[in-house]
Amino acid sequence: MRWQQRSAGGGLLFGAAPQRDRRLRAVAGPKVAGWGTLTAIVRCPYCDTEDTRVIDSRPSEEGRAIRRRRQCAICGQRFTTFERASVVVTVVKRDQTSQPYDSEKVRRGLEAALADRPGAEDAVETVVAEVDAWARSGSAVVSSEDIGRQILDALRDLDEVAYLRFASVYKEFQGASDFEREVAALERES
Numbered sequence: 001m002r003w004q005q006r007s008a009g010g011g012l013l014f015g016a017a018p019q020r021d022r023r024l025r026a027v028a029g030p031k032v033a034g035w036g037t038l039t040a041i042v043r044c045p046y047c048d049t050e051d052t053r054v055i056d057s058r059p060s061e062e063g064r065a066i067r068r069r070r071q072c073a074i075c076g077q078r079f080t081t082f083e084r085a086s087v088v089v090t091v092v093k094r095d096q097t098s099q100p101y102d103s104e105k106v107r108r109g110l111e112a113a114l115a116d117r118p119g120a121e122d123a124v125e126t127v128v129a130e131v132d133a134w135a136r137s138g139s140a141v142v143s144s145e146d147i148g149r150q151i152l153d154a155l156r157d158l159d160e161v162a163y164l165r166f167a168s169v170y171k172e173f174q175g176a177s178d179f180e181r182e183v184a185a186l187e188r189e190s
């Protein structure tokens, strides 16, 4: 069973059904109140025990995450965990089929466009982060065309060769005249 609700940003949030939360609390038993047991099942990365305590908790990433400092009750080691909302974004393709947004696909497209270009690795990371942030900040459904446009906008400022490579795939160039038209458009803009 799934539940969903609108986030503050308008996107849909998905998560476990409230019913499941109640079951988990029941399994946890009355010893530990409410969510305490659920957060305590993060195992110690040093000795693998389940008995860890939250010793500090504060907002991070401008309120989009909670950073928790924990201490193992057995070996005493301290470690950090992060809690973030996971927003599911659906991508509708040109043939009207849909699939979950996958930043690895964005990365593969960028790696092809930026192959052998100077600073390619940094450029790929930069654009993937930009497109990810865009995809997760708006509506719960985006089109593959919109994602392509976001990538083109980012590449136009970053690397014109990579821009033309990506545009040739995205805009389905048929021949040299398509490239000439695109180059002329780039020159008009710059």
Ligand SMILES: [Zn+2]
Binding pocket: 044, 045, 046, 047, 048, 049, 072, 073, 074, 075, 076, 077
């Ligand atoms: Zn430990």
